[in-house]
Amino acid sequence: MKHLFKYIAIAILATVAFSCQEDDNIDFVSNLVTEPVIASEDALIAIDGENLGATAYTLIWEKANFGEVPTPVFYEVQAGLPGASDSEYEVIAETSKVFSEITGETLNNTALLLGLEPDMEAQLNLRVLAFLGARTNTKVSAQDVTLSVIPFDSGVEVLPPPVEGQPQLFLVGAVQAYYGVNAWTPEEALPMAYIGDGTTQLFEAYVKIGAEDGIKFISAAAPWADLEGNYGLETAGENNGQITNDGGSSDIRAGVEGFYYVRVDIDALTFELVQMDWGIIGDSTPLGWDGETSLNYNFEDNSFELNQNLVDGQLKFRSSNTGQALGGGDWDFNVGTADDSTAKDTGDDNFQITGGNFDIVLSIGLRGSTTVSGL
Numbered sequence: 001m002k003h004l005f006k007y008i009a010i011a012i013l014a015t016v017a018f019s020c021q022e023d024d025n026i027d028f029v030s031n032l033v034t035e036p037v038i039a040s041e042d043a044l045i046a047i048d049g050e051n052l053g054a055t056a057y058t059l060i061w062e063k064a065n066f067g068e069v070p071t072p073v074f075y076e077v078q079a080g081l082p083g084a085s086d087s088e089y090e091v092i093a094e095t096s097k098v099f100s101e102i103t104g105e106t107l108n109n110t111a112l113l114l115g116l117e118p119d120m121e122a123q124l125n126l127r128v129l130a131f132l133g134a135r136t137n138t139k140v141s142a143q144d145v146t147l148s149v150i151p152f153d154s155g156v157e158v159l160p161p162p163v164e165g166q167p168q169l170f171l172v173g174a175v176q177a178y179y180g181v182n183a184w185t186p187e188e189a190l191p192m193a194y195i196g197d198g199t200t201q202l203f204e205a206y207v208k209i210g211a212e213d214g215i216k217f218i219s220a221a222a223p224w225a226d227l228e229g230n231y232g233l234e235t236a237g238e239n240n241g242q243i244t245n246d247g248g249s250s251d252i253r254a255g256v257e258g259f260y261y262v263r264v265d266i267d268a269l270t271f272e273l274v275q276m277d278w279g280i281i282g283d284s285t286p287l288g289w290d291g292e293t294s295l296n297y298n299f300e301d302n303s304f305e306l307n308q309n310l311v312d313g314q315l316k317f318r319s320s321n322t323g324q325a326l327g328g329g330d331w332d333f334n335v336g337t338a339d340d341s342t343a344k345d346t347g348d349d350n351f352q353i354t355g356g357n358f359d360i361v362l363s364i365g366l367r368g369s370t371t372v373s374g375l
Contacts, residue, residue, distance in 0.1 A: 035139040036075065036098075036128040037062040044121075046150040047108045056104040057147060063098055064130035064139050072096065076129040079110045082146070089127070090114065102126075105180075111151035118153035166194045169203040169229075169264060173215035173251065178208050178302065179366065189221045192264070193367040201266035206276070206343060206364045208302045209260050214251025217243065217264055217271070229266070243269050259297055259304075259364070261322050261333075261343075274325040276333070278304045278362055282315030284353040292318050295362060304362040314350035317362050317372070319343070335362065335370045342368040351375050 039060045047056065064073055077100045080089035092110055093100040107124070116122045125144040131137065170189035181188035196202040209215070219229030224247070232249030234242065239252060243264070254260060258275040265271070279292025285308070286293050295304035295317075304317075316334050323332030335341050336348025343364050353375065360374040 034062075034065050036064040036130045036141045038126075038128060038141050038143060038145050040145050042146045042148070044148040044150075045104075045107060047104050047111075047152050051104070053103050053105055055101045056107050057102045058099060059102060059126055059128070059145065060099045061128045061141060066130075066132060066137055066139070073130055073132065075100075076131070077102070078127050078129055079114070080125050080127070081114055081116075082123050082125055084125070107147070107149055108151045111149050112153075116149065116151055118151055121148055121150045123147070124149050166198075167196060167201045167203075167266075168194070168220065169201070169266065170218050170221050171205055171207065171215055171262070172218050174213035175207055175209055175215055186218055186224055186227065187221055189218055190366060191221070192217075192262075195263075203264045203266070204368070205262045205366055206368050207260050207262055207366065208299065209254045209258065210299075211255060211257045212253060214253055215262075216249070216251060217266075231264070231266070231269070239273070241270050241272065243271055245269070257299055259302070261326075263326070272326060274322050276319045276364075277321045278317055278319045280306070280308070280315050280360065281318045282313060282350060282353075284310045284313030284315045284355070292320060295360070302363065304364075306360045307357070308360060309355075309357050310353050311355040313353055315353055315375075316348075316350050317370075335372065341370050341372075343370055344368060 039062060040058065043057060045056050059077055061075075066073065074094065074096050075098070076091050077093040077095075078089040079092050090110055090113065092106050093102065111122070111124055112118070114124070116124070124147045126147060127144045128141040130139045169192045171192055172184065172186050172189040174183045176185060176188060176190060177183040179190055190205065192203040192205040194202070195204050207215075217229070217231040218227050220227060224230070227247075229245055230247045230249065231243040231245055233239065233252055234244045234246070234249060236250035237253075243249070252271070252273070254273060254275070256275060261274045261276050263272045277294060279294045281287070281292045282289060293306070293308065295306045298305050316336050318331065319333040320330035323329050326332070331345050333343055334345050335343060337351055338346065338348040341348050358374050361372070363371045
């Protein structure tokens, strides 16, 4: 079952509130075997960006029972589209209580991750899964509750969960605040992209970093005390490309504000941090195919921008400095016309340009997805 990672700061126009009382004691099963029964009702929830982290919906259910042996019961709240199979539900909360206060942040991220369109009303089902401590048995609520949700596009990248079965690495630090979650909160760490071959532990990310922002790499989105991997510098300020797995290791700092390509090799305990310079190149640009006309990085908007007169011809976006810094070629990082184009070279076609004045914007997501506007 996939777990949902939340990276959008959002809020709620309309909320549905239920009265519920917390019970901090562990409940034990009786000899009556039943599934959890949802007591909450269907609701319509419109989501926008004005109240960060507000509760959008409170889901309440009756306790599940597993048999005669006293055993603590735990619950997952899961979300899926109508008609979804069990494997297509996303876990959005875990608790030992019999209710869950679901924030607008979670609902919005879930809706977008499951493919719902921003500003369009659509249905999202919630259900409850009950399980014993060791997950030796599970019981799913007999019915779903249906939410009609209207998500919104926050402009912040919605990240899917890491692929199950693949090695995982997460980025934690001050930069989390730029991606809609709390800085230095390991439970909300940013998932890096796995680029190994199945036997190697190699990861990458494309990250906005302030001059004094500290970052580290961790093995799971989990509390500090539960981490098997907590990777940072052995000596503060010594950015020599080496990391150590030590809870007392020091933060990594870029030293210069900008947009960075980050690559981490856990097998070798090394990292690379390259400030990316992006530009346009091609016979429609001032320098032709001989070099890049630089784009300006807008730190606040996390985008590369340029107002430029272009002539009839072709162009691509390129970051030759990044390929060179990593020991590769000028064209290792470039962006073309494909809808699913990434910041790495995938052989995309050139942009075809009819001469004129253009406000060009290139945005790059945490895992290398790209968006181009203005051409």
